[in-house]
Amino acid sequence: MRALVLRDLRIAMRAGGGFGLGLAFFLIVVVLVPFGVGPERTVLARIAPGILWVAALLAALLSLDRIFALDHEDGSLALLATAPLPLEAAALAKALAHWITTGLPLTLAAPALGILLDLPGPAYGPLTLSLLAGTPALSLIGTFGAAVTVGNRRGGLLLSLLVLPLYVPVLIFGADGVRRAAEGLDPATPLLLVAGLSLGCLAALPFAAAAALRVNLR
Structure with missing residues (x-):
């Protein structure tokens, strides 16, 4: 399992591997928002939690189609299905x-x-805690969506339509925790809820993704 993680990290760091693409998109969205809504500080402060979380969500969405697509194209996904490592x-x-x-x-x-x-x-x-607790859920949900759409010619569009509704609870609780803190309220409840969503995804979605891969590899 560690070898597979390291292999994917090496691929992501190569040119065209997608490493840094999400971060660049995140930066662009945040930089453009003040130009679109104006420089009023009170307005920016009010919408900042939601904007930061929406930008992070969309940035995570950019590279989802690469999770299994490259392995499917070069045939290594079929080898993974027959390897001693469980799917x-x-x-x-x-x-x-x-x-x-x-x-x-x-x-x-x-x-x-x-x-x-x-x-x-x-x-x-x-903000840091909510993203630290919530972004694992985004990756796990995206992995499940990538497994469902692997091999589909229009997989990128279908993947976005599949995972975006599943991202909504993570977005709601993650942004609400930051908003509560910005307003001087206790952010503990939404932060615990977003962490619970990540733990729930960790418990269930690897099995769902493996089942989807088995169906698509038949």
Whole structure:
């Protein structure tokens, strides 16, 4: 499993592998928002939690189609299906590699980009915690969606339509935790809920992704 994670990390760091693409998109969205809504600090501070979470969600969505597509094209996905490593563990390794290359950089960059949106000081800690707790769910859901659509010619569009509704609860609770902190309220409840969503995805979605892969590889 560790070898599979390291292999995916090496592929992601190559030219065209998608590493940094999500982070660049995240930066572009956050930078463009003040130009679109105006420089009013009170407006930016009010919408900052939602904008940061929506931008992170869309940035994570960009590289989902690469999770299994490259392996399917070169035939290594079929080899994974017959390897001693269970497909459930392979799906989990893929999700972990996606999170390391996408979710973790977004989490680390979010506080710096929050300055551009005039995010209130008390919200920076909850912002980092919410992304740290919620981005694993985005990667796990995306891995499941990529497994369902692998081999489909229009898999990118279908993948987006499949995973975006599943992302909504993570978005709601993640952004609500940051908003509560920005308003001086206790963010613990939504942060615990978003962490619970990630744990639930961790418990169920590797098995669902493996089942989808078995169906698509028949």
